[in-house]
Amino acid sequence: MKQQNKALRAVLGALTVICVIALIVFLILRGREEKRYAQAFYGMSTLIDQKAYGSKAEQAMQEAERQLLAFEARLSLYDAQSDVAAINATAGKQAVAVQPETLALLQQAKALALQSDNAFSLTLAPLSLAWGITSETPQILTQAEIDALLPLSDDTALILDETASTAQLQQEGQAIDLGGIAKGTACNVVRDVYKQYGVKSALLSIGGNIYVHGKKPDGSRYRIGFRDPQQFTQASIASVALEDTVFAVSGGYERYFEQDGVRYHHILDPRTGRPAQSDIVSVGVIHPDGTVADFYSTTLFVWGKERALEYFQQGGCGMLLDDNQNLYVSGHLKDSFELVESGYEVHFIEE
Numbered sequence: 001m002k003q004q005n006k007a008l009r010a011v012l013g014a015l016t017v018i019c020v021i022a023l024i025v026f027l028i029l030r031g032r033e034e035k036r037y038a039q040a041f042y043g044m045s046t047l048i049d050q051k052a053y054g055s056k057a058e059q060a061m062q063e064a065e066r067q068l069l070a071f072e073a074r075l076s077l078y079d080a081q082s083d084v085a086a087i088n089a090t091a092g093k094q095a096v097a098v099q100p101e102t103l104a105l106l107q108q109a110k111a112l113a114l115q116s117d118n119a120f121s122l123t124l125a126p127l128s129l130a131w132g133i134t135s136e137t138p139q140i141l142t143q144a145e146i147d148a149l150l151p152l153s154d155d156t157a158l159i160l161d162e163t164a165s166t167a168q169l170q171q172e173g174q175a176i177d178l179g180g181i182a183k184g185t186a187c188n189v190v191r192d193v194y195k196q197y198g199v200k201s202a203l204l205s206i207g208g209n210i211y212v213h214g215k216k217p218d219g220s221r222y223r224i225g226f227r228d229p230q231q232f233t234q235a236s237i238a239s240v241a242l243e244d245t246v247f248a249v250s251g252g253y254e255r256y257f258e259q260d261g262v263r264y265h266h267i268l269d270p271r272t273g274r275p276a277q278s279d280i281v282s283v284g285v286i287h288p289d290g291t292v293a294d295f296y297s298t299t300l301f302v303w304g305k306e307r308a309l310e311y312f313q314q315g316g317c318g319m320l321l322d323d324n325q326n327l328y329v330s331g332h333l334k335d336s337f338e339l340v341e342s343g344y345e346v347h348f349i350e351e
């Protein structure tokens with residue numbers, strides 16, 4: 001009997017030790033999953049900021065940085081080695097070989113641009129370079145200069161050959177610029193890295209364009225802010241809870257120069273060749289494909305409020321601030337939308 005009790009005590013003791021060890025291991029692993037890492041760097045002419053949780057977060061963020069810089073080098077208008085520079089240098093002459101990823105993106109971007117009713121153009125580079133709005137030496141173009149460059153904005157002249165993986169601009173002097181979709185597409189690149197590394201929770205910001213990966217470690221959704229650029233603060237006027245999606249924001253306030261009291265911003269209207277005259281101050285589009293989100297944020301800005309609201313009525317998701325303190329919000333977002341600042345009139349858009 002005594003011997004049996006002794007054996008039982010030994011078994012119980014061993015079990016207790018095993019349970020305590022298992023608990024410690026569990027707590028350590030959970031601690032690693034909940035540990036938050038952050039890093040920031042400069043790329044794509046803006047600040048890129050990542051926050052990620054989990055044991056693979058640091059490695060994943062490093063790889064994301066590497067891939068983002070490679071993405072920029074492949075697509076930058078300003079990098080002589082890029083696929084985009086090669087296409088531009090041979091415009092009107094011959095087709096050039098491009099990376100398959102570049103070709104796929106150009107195909108998607110061209111199809112989207114051709115649906116935009118000439119609000120979004122991939123071939124605005126001759127005009128945008130002449131305006132130089134984001135450069136050190138911006139200038140106001142004369143109507144004659146605009147008239148000379150405007151015919152070069154023609155996306156139907158971008159010929160893509162999938163089998164040969166080549167691209168060609170048909171007219172000499174034409175040039176493409178992917179600035180209107182680059183940041184959103186970059187979000188897709190980072191999303192794939194996070195997935196590959198098994199990161200479950202992360203937030204990426206590329207100059208205010210946000211990618212939300214998963215939920216917070218406590219199971220709640222990330223809240224993303226929408227700011228009023230006219231308030232000269234970084235504070236949000238409203239926020240929404242999002243998950244696994246991209247929030248792309250466009251506005252004339254982002255990049256501009258001023259002369260004689262007139263503001264010239266970086267979003268051009270391909271119909272006039274001038275900065276788009278929009279009654280939208282800022283528009284945010286939410287879509288799981290960052291390319292689509294970014295395409296629409298630029299396009300809706302050029303379209304203006306009336307047509308932009310139609311996009312939201314037809315199922316598009318996002319929000320829009322007009323030049324009269326009206327904030328229009330997709331019905332989809334009603335459950336999680338919160339107005340943070342007073343002084344704005346909120347209108348939910350029903351489909």
Ligand code: AMP
Nearest residue numbers: 119120121179180250266267268270298
């Ligand atoms: P976003 O900040 O996404 O609205 O993109 C603005 C950038 O897209 C500009 O800095 C230009 O590089 C490019 N861009 C400007 N106007 C247009 C347009 N109408 N269509 C396509 N890209 C544009």
Ligand code: MG
Nearest residue numbers: 180294295298
């Ligand atoms: Mg855009």
